[in-house]
Amino acid sequence: MVTSEKNICQSCGMPMKNMTDFGTYKDGCINTDYCHYCYDEGEFTDKEISLEEKMAKNIRIAVKMGMSKVDASNLATNVIPSLWRWRKSNKVKHPEK
């Protein structure tokens, strides 16, 4: 599969270039909206995660990959809340904690 557009995961913002980067539906079809770290066989791998936790997790991963903590935090706070997964969930009422 060749995509001319740049695909980024709509859960974590990771750029996806190869087939193996994409998540999969239950029937094995490729889900081009999410990466395989976030979405696998029809489900989010981290279903219960909150936006804040997802950002923190991403910052940790980016820092591990060599990004500075400041850059990683900026990227996570700018990109992740605007992705589909999190915009949709904002409309859902969260139960009181």
Ligand SMILES: [Zn+2]
């Ligand atoms: Zn992802």
